[in-house]
Amino acid sequence: MIELDNLSIRSGPFTLSGVNLRVADGEYAVLMGGTGQGKTTILEAICGLRSVTSGRVILGGIDMTHVKPANRGVGYVPQDLGLFPTMTVRGHLEFALRVRRTAAAAISARVSELAGLLGIEHLLERHIRHLSGGEAQRVALGRALSFRPRVLLLDEPLNALDEATRDRLCQLLSEVQKQSGVTTLHITHSRAEARQVADKLVVLTAGRLAERSLADLDHTPHEPGPMPTSPIVESRPLASGSQTR
Amino acid sequence: MSDPPATSIAAPVERITAHAAPHRAGSDLPFYAVMGSLGGSYILLIVALLAADLIYTSPQHFIDALSKPEIQYAIRLTLITCSISALLSIWVATPLGYLLSRFTFRGRWLVDTILDIPVVLPPLVIGLSLLILFHLPIGGTNLEEWLQQRIGIRITYAQPAVVLAQFAVACAFAVQTMRVTFDQIDARPEIVALTLGCRRSQAFLEIALPQAWRGIVAATTIAWARSLGEFGPILVFAGATRMRTEVLSTTVFLELSVGQLEAAVAVSLLMVAAAMAVLGIVRLLGAKVSR
Numbered sequence: 001m002i003e004l005d006n007l008s009i010r011s012g013p014f015t016l017s018g019v020n021l022r023v024a025d026g027e028y029a030v031l032m033g034g035t036g037q038g039k040t041t042i043l044e045a046i047c048g049l050r051s052v053t054s055g056r057v058i059l060g061g062i063d064m065t066h067v068k069p070a071n072r073g074v075g076y077v078p079q080d081l082g083l084f085p086t087m088t089v090r091g092h093l094e095f096a097l098r099v100r101r102t103a104a105a106a107i108s109a110r111v112s113e114l115a116g117l118l119g120i121e122h123l124l125e126r127h128i129r130h131l132s133g134g135e136a137q138r139v140a141l142g143r144a145l146s147f148r149p150r151v152l153l154l155d156e157p158l159n160a161l162d163e164a165t166r167d168r169l170c171q172l173l174s175e176v177q178k179q180s181g182v183t184t185l186h187i188t189h190s191r192a193e194a195r196q197v198a199d200k201l202v203v204l205t206a207g208r209l210a211e212r213s214l215a216d217l218d219h220t221p222h223e224p225g226p227m228p229t230s231p232i233v234e235s236r237p238l239a240s241g242s243q244t245r
Numbered sequence: 246m247s248d249p250p251a252t253s254i255a256a257p258v259e260r261i262t263a264h265a266a267p268h269r270a271g272s273d274l275p276f277y278a279v280m281g282s283l284g285g286s287y288i289l290l291i292v293a294l295l296a297a298d299l300i301y302t303s304p305q306h307f308i309d310a311l312s313k314p315e316i317q318y319a320i321r322l323t324l325i326t327c328s329i330s331a332l333l334s335i336w337v338a339t340p341l342g343y344l345l346s347r348f349t350f351r352g353r354w355l356v357d358t359i360l361d362i363p364v365v366l367p368p369l370v371i372g373l374s375l376l377i378l379f380h381l382p383i384g385g386t387n388l389e390e391w392l393q394q395r396i397g398i399r400i401t402y403a404q405p406a407v408v409l410a411q412f413a414v415a416c417a418f419a420v421q422t423m424r425v426t427f428d429q430i431d432a433r434p435e436i437v438a439l440t441l442g443c444r445r446s447q448a449f450l451e452i453a454l455p456q457a458w459r460g461i462v463a464a465t466t467i468a469w470a471r472s473l474g475e476f477g478p479i480l481v482f483a484g485a486t487r488m489r490t491e492v493l494s495t496t497v498f499l500e501l502s503v504g505q506l507e508a509a510v511a512v513s514l515l516m517v518a519a520a521m522a523v524l525g526i527v528r529l530l531g532a533k534v535s536r
Contacts, residue, residue: 047440069439082437086455095451096441147442 001025002046002151002183007055009038009045016041019055021202021209026181028174030194033204039187040079042204043153046185047076060150075144075152075182079159081136083128089115089139090124096147114142117176134165141173145180152177154186158193170196191217295517302510310511315487316496320515322404323492327472330411334419334468335461342423342464343449347432363417371413372481376401406483407490411472418471419464426460427453459530466530470523473516 002023009016016038023029033039044050046057048069057065064072084092093111102110115121118138123131131139137157144152154173158166174197177184188194194201194217201212310316345356363371379389379401392398400406435448443451476494479485485495493516500509 049436049440069436070442070444072440074440076437076440078433078437080431080433082431082433084434084438084452085431086452095438099442099447143437143441 003058005056008053029200030198075149081140092143152184306507310508319491319496330472331469334416338419338423346427368477372478375482402484410478415468415471419468422464
């Protein structure tokens with residue numbers, strides 16, 4: 001479960017205040033909103049990569065607000081994927097398990113399992129420089145899932161892909177999420193992408209998070225306007241002049 | 246409020262839609278001629294300097310110079326001290342360059358300024374400052390005496406002083422190179438590594454450092470070349486004693502001081518060849534990095 005309780009984040013001149021969110025265990029939530037609204041900032045705060053000025057980040061029922069990123073158990077796929085330039089695909093899938101000092105046999109079994117799930121068995125010894133966009137996305141997803149995280153955070157992971165690849169990967173994301181049962185929060189600008197994967201839709205606009213019905217997706221503007229706040233995902237207005245980006 | 250007159254709108258539209266008069270750009274030749282001759286004059290000066298040295302000397306001068314035991318000693322000491330200084334420089338410059346590239350902290354401007362001091366200060370002043378540092382009276386003793394009594398190592402006017410004088414200047418250049426190296430390496434993979442369970446040290450050692458190897462080689466080479474060229478701080482802090490603290494840069498000075506111009510020129514050309522070799526390595530690595 002992901003729970004943000006009255007979260008305030010400051011990043012240079014940019015501030016988000018009173019952010020509340022609840023994504024249930026095993027749920028696939030999609031976060032949409034205009035550019036520069038702070039979607040990535042929220043994701044980074046959940047990861048522990050951005051310090052929180054007030055409020056709480058609760059993951060799997062545990063308060064993680066002041067826990068190091070390494071100990072949060074969050075699988076993170078950033079916009080640019082952040083693949084390791086000197087490693088092979090196998091190196092990526094092994095990495096998180098290796099730093100956890102997992103036994104070699106268990107690492108090998110997990111890598112085979114993930115490679116099979118993501119359809120990248122034939123790429124395991126390949127260097128990441130020689131991967132296509134879609135292959136690189138699969139590797140980044142595999143790396144994030146390798147240590148069986150309690151939460152998966154995806155920041156516009158399918159942005160730079162053609163439509164056919166994007167559709168295939170959406171299907172894959174959906175299948176992987178259902179199989180692993182990992183609670184997922186996925187940022188996207190694409191309504192089609194959201195429609196394919198989301199159990200729940202959350203929209204960030206003018207510093208306010210609001211849950212919207214998936215049935216409303218067709219009517220959801222690319223940068224949606226203010227919507228009524230639901231009791232589940234509640235957002236409070238920004239402090240005066242707090243969103244200054 | 247009244248509408249603006251129609252002519253005030255029509256006039257700009259006409260100016261925008263009207264075709265420009267035919268235009269023929271002139272030749273670029275004068276541009277290349279001026280830029281080439283201005284830049285080329287400096288290259289010509291360097292080539293002329295080297296050519297003059299080469300014309301002045303002869304293979305026999307080289308043989309004579311290289312057969313002198315003092316110069317053989319100086320070559321050996323130069324190779325040893327430059328290598329030690331370069332290794333010490335990279336040992337310090339890698340963590341320092343990484344910290345300066347990745348983190349912002351209060352008082353960073355002061356650290357940046359301090360690191361620029363060895364670059365901008367006359368090398369002679371570095372040597373003088375080292376000499377003062379080791380002989381400044383502190384509690385009835387000084388650093389030089391303290392080190393001699395406690396560890397039994399003599400620094401001033403001894404071989405360690407050569408290394409320290411070279412390191413004091415060369416390290417600043419290595420830090421600059423390593424900082425630029427880490428600036429060019431994307432920090433995102435290290436951040437992702439932290440979310441995967443890494444400590445900062447693991448992210449540095451497993452993600453950043455393997456990407457920085459070309460920068461490390463370049464910084465080591467630059468530090469080695471700077472050490473080779475150091476003269477002022479070595480002269481002041483280590484002295485120029487034959488068969489003791491004499492390195493190639495001081496050999497040139499010593500040979501000149503006894504009127505052996507041919508030997509001085511031969512040793513100078515030897516240093517030019519060594520410098521060109523190491524700088525060639527840096528260029529080669531730079532070209533590979535940019536590819």
